[in-house]
Amino acid sequence: MQTSENQQALSKILDMSRLIAITVLALHFYYGCYSAFESWKLVSPLGNKLLDNLVRTGLFIPFHKAKLIALCFLGISLLGVKGKKKEGLRMKTGLYYTGTGLFLYFAGYLIFDWTFSAEALAACYIIITSLGFTLLIAGGTLISRVITLRINSQDIFNEENETFPQEQRLLTNEYSVNLSARYQLKNKHRASWINIINPFRGLLVLGSPGSGKSYFVIRHIISQHISKGFSAFIYDFKYDDLSLIAYNWWLKSRANYPVAPKFYTINFDDLSRSHRCNPLEAAAMQDITDAAESARTILLGLNREWIKKQGDFFVESPINFLTAVIWYLRKYQNGIFCTLPHVIEIMQLDYDKLFTLLRTEKEIEVLINPFITAYLNDAMEQLEGQIASAKIALARLASPQLYYVLSGNDFTLDINNPAEPKILCVGNNPQKIQIYGSVLSLYVNRLVKIVNKKGKLKSSLIFDEFPTIYLSGIDNLIATARSNKVAITLGLQDFSQLRKDYGKEQADVIASITGNIICGQVTGDTAKQLSERFGKIMQDRTSYSINRTDTSISRSKQLDMAVPASKIASLSAGEFVGMVADNPDEKIELKTFHAEIINDHKQLAAEQQAYVPIPEVRTLDENMVNRNFDEIRQDVQSIADSEFERILEDPAFTHLIIQKNKSKY
Structure with missing residues (x-):
């Protein structure tokens, strides 16, 4: 006492x-x-x-x-x-x-x-x-x-106290992605595994540039999924970093498939190594809603600020107009000219001819009537505001290289067709993001509609730097793709990127519904949001006070963040935090992890040295590309001339003719 x-x-x-x-x-x-x-x-x-x-x-x-x-x-x-x-x-x-x-x-x-x-x-x-x-x-x-009490004087960042047990078992199945890792528990390092046993619940891979998203995570997803017989779509932002990995693993793993898949690439910079594919293929467009979604994807991809203004008059009007043009070409001669280059060129016709042609298709009459009325009533400022925004945006795609790739039929987008599986890699160019990104967005949206169906082969959709393309309804895709065996991997640098390009509401939905998340170094709101998602653990707390005669020590336990935002902001390259999802019959109690993913650098370097380059698809010269460009323009002119002549000769269609400037005819 x-x-x-x-x-x-x-x-x-x-x-x-x-x-x-x-x-x-x-x-x-x-x-x-x-x-x-x-x-x-x-x-x-x-x-x-x-x-x-x-x-x-x-x-x-x-x-x-x-x-x-x-x-x-x-x-x-x-x-x-x-x-x-x-x-x-x-x-x-x-x-x-x-x-x-x-x-x-x-x-x-x-x-x-x-x-x-x-x-x-x-x-x-x-x-x-x-x-x-x-x-x-x-x-x-x-x-x-002397004050003899020392409270973790060497652990100034409280690292030992913020460690927690993690999964050390290797859990595999026919769909899993397993990453070897090492984590710290108190002052000891232990071997562990990051087991993504259900990739169909979505996977977010986050990290600032240089944090190791591709090298430590995405490359293993590609190699393990291809080796397990997945069909695959890979959006390669910096072509051909990921495409080269996919191609060489495809060479090694073709025997693992019941039907050997084919390998295709789309690359607008090197046409000799690019296949040709028409994303507006008539056979894949069942009704006008497919045309509407394609039109929305193209224009929102070209005008990313429109994503946040969907529903506005001057956003929906050009989308409706482009929908009408696409569906007209889909119905014309059973869609043999239904390609994006033909759509771009036909929109360049003068209004008299263009509106006359569009009026012949009854299904799009309700879409084009507002434009025709504005034209006949000389409301040209309104009309130009509605149509010119679409024409100007699409004019940026009018290049011989894009026309060449978009007008071919080397393959179809049903990559998970059990009878004809495919590995498809599409390449972007960081210096041409806006132009290439809008076209690739169209490929992605059309592919997703085809892939997300029952009775298909298991497939893996991998998007590096996902915010650089626009994928309409990505939240619905993640929510419904699980039952159709579609694994979706989204790579991005920060949630703020997603909010900037997709809007806050959709970005928050995407971040919330993905079951698996692997995160490298990020800062700000992203780090705070993830820290809250990983939850709290019981941690020891010690405090002491000193007076003239004695030292008072107080020890307690309290719940605190398992991975604080400050720790996420200071992760080293190759060090990741995250959470995995499990299955009803494959429970994982320790879902959260904070570990360093272990890569065998020498083995990966040797593997990369042995990579076979992606071969040329065909031998091309500039004349062939330009000739294709001219042929598309001639096709459109022939369509306009022959259809207008048919309408003039048939009394049943003469009422459809718009002749605001009658002196032309």
């Missing part, structure tokens, strides 16, 4: 112990240096009588016995010393004083071997021994003032 009475009693006991030590030491000096005291005339009969009684007790024999007794009493007195605490003091200072004091305290005996007078030897011995005794008192007092 820290009562004042007990404190006073303890203080008196300590003072008494110190006084006894000093008294015993003084008697030792009196006995050991008696001849010197006698010459100094410091003896008396009473003192001699007392000394004789003490000698008979054996206190002074052997010589150091009294000094040892004095030292013991001094030690007892020092045990209760509570000097004022000071953080600057170190234990070694007190030990230095104590060690020096012990040496002087006992080494003074050696002085008696000197050849000096008895008085001089006694004086030196008393001074040296007393100095040692004083240093012992000073050293003990200093030690009592």
Whole structure:
């Protein structure tokens, strides 16, 4: 009990112990240096009588016995010393004083071997021994003032306290992606596995540039899925980084498929290594809603700011107009000219011819009537605002290279057709993101509609730098693709990218419904959101306070963030945090992880050195590409001339003719 009475009693006991030590030491000096005291005339009969009684007790024999007794009493007195605490003091200072004091305290005996007078030897011995005794008192007092409590002084970032158990089992199935990793639990490193056993619930791979998304995660998803017989679509933002990996794993793994898949690439920069594919293929467009979705994808891909303005008059109008043009070509001669290049060229016709042609198709009449009415009523400013925005945006796609790829039929987009599986890689160019991204968005949207059906082969859709393309209804795709065995992997740098290009609501939905997430270094709101998603763990907390007499220690446990936002913001390359999803029959209790993914760098470097380059598809020259460009323009002109002539000759269609400028005809 820290009562004042007990404190006073303890203080008196300590003072008494110190006084006894000093008294015993003084008697030792009196006995050991008696001849010197006698010459100094410091003896008396009473003192001699007392000394004789003490000698008979054996206190002074052997010589150091009294000094040892004095030292013991001094030690007892020092045990209760509570000097004022000071953080600057170190234990070694007190030990230095104590060690020096012990040496002087006992080494003074050696002085008696000197050849000096008895008085001089006694004086030196008393001074040296007393100095040692004083240093012992000073050293003990200093030690009592040192703050000996250390609370994880080496763990200044609380890393040990924020560790938690992670999955160490390797859990595999026919769909899983398994990443070897290493994590820290307290102060020990342990081997672990990141088991993505259900990739069909969606996978988000986040990380700032250089965090290792592609090298540590995406490349393994590609290699493991292809080796397990998945059909695959890979959006390769920096072509051909991922395409080369996919091509070489396809070469190794073709025997793993019931039907060997074919490998296709789309690359607008090197046409000799690019296949040709028409994303508006007539056979894949069952009704006008397919045309509407295609039109929306193209224009929103070209005008990303329109994504947040969907529903506005001047956004929906050009989409409706483009829908009408696409569906017209889909119905014309059973869709043999239904390609994006033909759509772009037919929109360049003058309004008289264009509106006349479109009026012949009854299904799009409701779409084009507002434009025709505005044209006939000379509301040209409104009309140009509606149509010109579509024409101007699409004009950016009018290049021989794009026309060549978009007008061919080397393959169809049903990559997970069990009878004809495919590995398809489409390449973008960071320097031409806006143009290529809009066209690739059309490929992706058409492919998703075809792939996300029952009874198909398991497939993997991998998007590197996903925000650079526009995929309409990506949230619905993630929500429904699981039952159709479609695994979706989205790679992005930050949630803010997603919000910028897709809008806050859709970005938040995408971030929330994905079951698996692997995140490298990110900062800001993304790190905070993920930290909250990973939850809290029980952590030890220790606090202490210091006053003049003692140190107060308080220890407790409380729930705190398993992976704080600050830790996510400071992850090293190759270090990831995340959470995986499980299956009803394959439970994973430890879903959250904070680990370093282990790559065998030498093996990967050797594998990369042995990669076979993607071969040429065909030999091309510029004349062939330009000739295709001219043929498409001629096709459109022939359509316009022949159809207009047919309408003029058939009295049943003459009422459809728009001749605002009759002098032309």
